[in-house]
Amino acid sequence: MANKGRGIKLDDVLDAFVAEVDLPLATSLTEWIQKYPQYTKELTEFAVAWSLMEFIPTYGSTDSDDETLTQNDIVFISDLLKKTRNEYSSVESERNPITSLMIEGRIVGFSIDEFADKVELSAALARKLDRHLIQYITIPLRVIESFAHVLKREVVSIARYLSLPPNFVSSASYKADQPPSMLPQENFFDAVRDDLELTEERRARWLAFEHKEK
Amino acid sequence: MEETSIDEDPPDPLIHPLTRQKRDGSILKRDRKIDTQIVGALVLEPAVLCERALNTSNVTPGYLQEEALVYLIREFHRVGSNDIVDCLTKVLIERCKIIIRGWLGSLDKAEFEDAYRDVISQLIVSILDLESTRGDYLQVRFWYALKRRTIDLYNHYTKAINFDKAVLSLSELPGEDSREDVGESPDTFPSTSVMVDTSRQIERTIIGSDGLNAIADPNHRDAFILYHKYGLQIESNDPKMPTLSKHFGKTPRTIRNWLAETEENLNKWRERENHG
Numbered sequence: 001m002a003n004k005g006r007g008i009k010l011d012d013v014l015d016a017f018v019a020e021v022d023l024p025l026a027t028s029l030t031e032w033i034q035k036y037p038q039y040t041k042e043l044t045e046f047a048v049a050w051s052l053m054e055f056i057p058t059y060g061s062t063d064s065d066d067e068t069l070t071q072n073d074i075v076f077i078s079d080l081l082k083k084t085r086n087e088y089s090s091v092e093s094e095r096n097p098i099t100s101l102m103i104e105g106r107i108v109g110f111s112i113d114e115f116a117d118k119v120e121l122s123a124a125l126a127r128k129l130d131r132h133l134i135q136y137i138t139i140p141l142r143v144i145e146s147f148a149h150v151l152k153r154e155v156v157s158i159a160r161y162l163s164l165p166p167n168f169v170s171s172a173s174y175k176a177d178q179p180p181s182m183l184p185q186e187n188f189f190d191a192v193r194d195d196l197e198l199t200e201e202r203r204a205r206w207l208a209f210e211h212k213e214k
Numbered sequence: 215m216e217e218t219s220i221d222e223d224p225p226d227p228l229i230h231p232l233t234r235q236k237r238d239g240s241i242l243k244r245d246r247k248i249d250t251q252i253v254g255a256l257v258l259e260p261a262v263l264c265e266r267a268l269n270t271s272n273v274t275p276g277y278l279q280e281e282a283l284v285y286l287i288r289e290f291h292r293v294g295s296n297d298i299v300d301c302l303t304k305v306l307i308e309r310c311k312i313i314i315r316g317w318l319g320s321l322d323k324a325e326f327e328d329a330y331r332d333v334i335s336q337l338i339v340s341i342l343d344l345e346s347t348r349g350d351y352l353q354v355r356f357w358y359a360l361k362r363r364t365i366d367l368y369n370h371y372t373k374a375i376n377f378d379k380a381v382l383s384l385s386e387l388p389g390e391d392s393r394e395d396v397g398e399s400p401d402t403f404p405s406t407s408v409m410v411d412t413s414r415q416i417e418r419t420i421i422g423s424d425g426l427n428a429i430a431d432p433n434h435r436d437a438f439i440l441y442h443k444y445g446l447q448i449e450s451n452d453p454k455m456p457t458l459s460k461h462f463g464k465t466p467r468t469i470r471n472w473l474a475e476t477e478e479n480l481n482k483w484r485e486r487e488n489h490g
Contacts, residue, residue, distance in 0.1 A: 014366075033454060051444045074304065106366070127374070131374075
């Protein structure tokens with residue numbers, strides 16, 4: 001009876017999940033996992049995020065309840081529309097710096113896992129690169145080119161982004177008596193060796209660059 | 215719930231049909247009412263169309279639902295009528311703004327505005343992407359489609375925060391004590407001698423209170439909410455059952471410690487609040 005639906009896309013499953021389930025209770029989640037076992041991990045993560053989004057009290061940090069668009073909203077939307085229409089020249093597009101590779105990936109339509117797969121990395125490695133936790137000088141050019149190709153951005157924009165220093169972990173630093181910390185950086189190839197999610201084939205492929213880079 | 219209304223009539227020949235497939239393999243269809251709104255709007259002068267789009271009362275004749283607005287934005291984008299695209303997009307975002315910001319309200323202030331803008335970005339890019347079917351479901355169940363995207367991004371932001379915390383904790387000084395997963399070592403936190411109440415008789419005033427925001431570790435807070443509010447089990451003999459232990463990648467013992475610690479902290483918070 002269970003429709004395994006192996007050919008169905010994740011987006012379709014999640015769209016239907018939101019439309020058909022009032023609240024992502026554990027019972028409803030279990031039913032959907034039985035229907036689509038190939039998306040157990042994604043459904044669980046999604047349901048957890050949904051539950052928390054519905055239930056964690058707001059910080060009250062939003063601005064007024066006025067639904068009118070602010071001037072900042074209008075400028076942001078106008079710029080985005082222009083960019084999406086490719087009205088910016090390639091020079092102008094450099095003035096719109098990348099703020100996160102993951103966000104860029106979402107904007108072009110990829111989940112985190114899909115994005116990582118497209119650039120032939122694991123999600124954990126992609127996140128480390130996104131958060132500048134990898135020493136820039138150890139990153140193979142091939143990685144930068146992959147990101148540029150997938151995100152349809154200039155190689156120099158990706159390189160510029162990856163060369164930024166690690167972020168301060170402002171919101172992560174919940175120990176109030178300690179100042180915000182700079183996150184440590186690691187060698188790209190060490191990160192590849194230690195990564196638990198990377199397939200062996202991809203690990204070998206990336207480690208081959210280590211000898212070429214030397 | 216059906217993904218579309220039951221509609222035996224053929225689609226209106228004046229407007230482009232959807233091309234995305236449903237889960238059963240059939241093609242997605244807009245509600246007939248939306249098609250009617252679209253056809254009615256396409257014959258209007260641009261200035262009149264923009265004026266009509268500003269109408270927010272859904273009982274007024276000529277009201278354009280969000281699904282219709284999505285179609286119209288795409289159509290005018292297709293033909294290069296940028297002014298109308300700009301106008302209708304701003305109307306649509308204005309209708310969504312408060313709701314999106316409400317959904318994201320539990321994010322830290324630092325992430326909140328970025329997440330809000332990312333939802334808007336993704337929405338607009340999906341609508342204007344004429345090459346794929348990303349904009350189709352927005353024309354059928356706009357609010358569900360928007361909510362799904364918002365949950366995705368919320369998940370991304372909370373994972374990023376937790377990822378940073380995980381990296382930071384690994385980089386802490388050697389000898390830093392961790393209460394988590396140290397094999398069979400006994401619980402050291404005093405409150406973990408309190409058994410987690412498996413009947414979940416947690417006072418309802420605690421759940422949903424600002425006390426939850428006072429919990430320092432978001433993993434502990436999240437586990438507490440998922441366990442008490444959403445019924446996620448700590449562990450299960452059924453390998454297919456989602457559990458807190460699997461989700462957080464921690465032993466059941468650690469999860470129980472988290473829950474007990476959080477409950478005790480919430481009780482202390484409540485006592486402080488009650489005594490002023």
